[in-house]
Amino acid sequence: MGAGKHDKGKCHDVFALLSEYLDRELTPQTCAEIEAHLAGCPPCIEFLNSLKRTVRLCRDCGGGEKPRPLTAEQRDKLVSAYRAFLAGNRG
Amino acid sequence: MAASDTRDEVALARDLIAGEPGAFDRFVEVFRSKIFHYAQTVCGRREDAEEVAQDTLLKVFSNFGQLREPERVRAWVFRIARNECLMRRRKSVFAPTQELSLDDFLPHQDQDDGRRLEIADWSALPDDQALRAEMRDAVHAAIEKLPEIYRTVMLLRDIEELSTEETAEVLDISVEAVKTRLHRARLAVRQKLEEYMRGAKAGGRR
Numbered sequence: 001m002g003a004g005k006h007d008k009g010k011c012h013d014v015f016a017l018l019s020e021y022l023d024r025e026l027t028p029q030t031c032a033e034i035e036a037h038l039a040g041c042p043p044c045i046e047f048l049n050s051l052k053r054t055v056r057l058c059r060d061c062g063g064g065e066k067p068r069p070l071t072a073e074q075r076d077k078l079v080s081a082y083r084a085f086l087a088g089n090r091g
Numbered sequence: 092m093a094a095s096d097t098r099d100e101v102a103l104a105r106d107l108i109a110g111e112p113g114a115f116d117r118f119v120e121v122f123r124s125k126i127f128h129y130a131q132t133v134c135g136r137r138e139d140a141e142e143v144a145q146d147t148l149l150k151v152f153s154n155f156g157q158l159r160e161p162e163r164v165r166a167w168v169f170r171i172a173r174n175e176c177l178m179r180r181r182k183s184v185f186a187p188t189q190e191l192s193l194d195d196f197l198p199h200q201d202q203d204d205g206r207r208l209e210i211a212d213w214s215a216l217p218d219d220q221a222l223r224a225e226m227r228d229a230v231h232a233a234i235e236k237l238p239e240i241y242r243t244v245m246l247l248r249d250i251e252e253l254s255t256e257e258t259a260e261v262l263d264i265s266v267e268a269v270k271t272r273l274h275r276a277r278l279a280v281r282q283k284l285e286e287y288m289r290g291a292k293a294g295g296r297r
Contacts, residue, residue: 067144
């Protein structure tokens, strides 16, 4: 990586680390190297922003379907298991 | 998941252990949906996912005494759900896992002849509060198309917001594998959304 302009090789290195960069899982030194590259590379910034937006969209939309409500029989089984746990815990 | 949600879940686990009134129903309400969603991501079918949710909760309540640290309740519950899913998958025929390559998602911003391809305008996406149903469907479709090993990591990390370490523990894979799969999953979804936006722009749907 390293500072400077748009450079395909450096872009490729940065590209491989962008999720870890977004998740703050890189060392301060690697972060600084990525930021130095980003400062001179608008396409990488554009790509990073689109990846960041993707993560936010997944977070906001990813809830998915809900299960059908518990049946009385299912609930009874769970309550029994919980009561048995509590009884064992207190005993 | 916000940090406050995590704290709520830990408090809920403590209340459940202490036998606090109402803790049982709140726990079932919070975790049943999460387990169902995870199981549907792994198993695919709604019926299987509901069964996994029920069997997982039964194991959770039966074995709650084994949860030594309530702080780890989410990872512990997902771990049980994962084992339930694995047991069902062993009973059925499933396709081999497809691997995603990083190179498939390299941004093709520059062609060899120096011409720059048009990049979709991500800044024009609707605000979070105003997410259109269409965009939501596009996100769901993109996640659903991911091979299962990537979809599962994305669900745990980006939707349930488990840490990298918790996700590795739930799935019984290395921290590095979680990072690799998550990055590829995000890149694949990003690419699908970019295709969607290009299509939407070309079709004048925006």
